[in-house]
Amino acid sequence: MPQCRSWKTFLTMMHWSMSRQSSWVQLAGHQGNFQVSKGGEVLKLYSEVEANCLDCLMRDPLRPFVPQYHGLVTRGELCYIRLEDLLSGLKRPVIMDCKMGVRTYQEDELIKARVKAPLRSDMYQKMVKMDPSAPSAEEHAQKGVTKWRYLQWRDSTSSTSTLGFRIEGVMMEDGSIQRDFRKIQTLAQVTEALLYFTRSQLDTLRAYHSRLLALSDALKNSPFFRTHEVIGSSLLFVHDHSKASVWMIDFGKTTPLPDSRELRHNVPWSEGSREDGYLIGLSSLVTSLAQAISVASWQQEESCEEEQISP
DSSP states (O other): OOOOSSOHHHHTTOOOOGGGHHHHHHHHSOTTTEEEOTTSOEEEEOOHHHHHHHHHHTTSTTGGGSOOEEEEEEETTEEEEEEOOTTTTOSSOEEEEEEESSOSSOHHHHHHHHHOOOEEHHHHHHHHHHOTTSSOHHHHHHTOEEHHHHHHHHHHTSHHHHHSEEEEEEEOTTSOEEOOOTTOOSHHHHHHHHHHHHTTOHHHHHHHHHHHHHHHHHHHTOHHHHTEEOOSOEEEEEEOSSOEEEEEEOOTTOEEOSTTOOOOSSSOOOTTTOOOOHHHHHHHHHHHHHHHHHHHHHHHHHHHHHHHHOO
């Protein structure tokens, strides 16, 4: 497998088997952040914010939509969060990671950036690689950009700002990884990506669509969702030849709201509102899946007609 250093959210659930652990670690590129336990669980480096979220979610209507949380475990001097292996029982799983929301940075990060904003050469290099004309003349001269500038630019040039989510990456059954989805801006382009991801398999598309509708209902009834700003979280789509499911993962930037506030999650963000637009992204995905089902159904009918015509 090729290395994939930027696809952090995908790695949360990436576990083929103990015999292929070395490949998993190589793919991760962050060897200390993820490990595989002998019990088949995924171990993620401890984050107090994420551990608190998972603890709350185990008692929330969203529990069926998040990996089972098994508490903490210490290995050497490091502490890890123990998570259910979402690929358990799947043969040659196909995986897609969608980062949800209309922004991927916290409001606190914006405040900190205004007070102290060190230049990041690594983020400058990423920006230049994606679009050499993106940095300003001053940023080119400094060969650095602030984290806030990079994150804001990244969101504005992807479907994060237009559709409320973006596809971070896809891993097909042969282990090949596709990550060049940053040009996707429209629902039609998302539909095309979903048809590629599922190989236009109707059963898979319908299973994903049903799962997202059930998730939508659970979110409406979730005290956790109403009272948390959900930033940088992903929906992990996983299927093989026999089943498909969607899971909410990555809660390292999901924080509770102060003073018993609640969010709507379906309106654009303005500074100070803390709205994340999570439901905007979910609605976009549901719509695109419905379109993909229509296209796949038409393709199947056309194929059947051609077979009947053939001698």
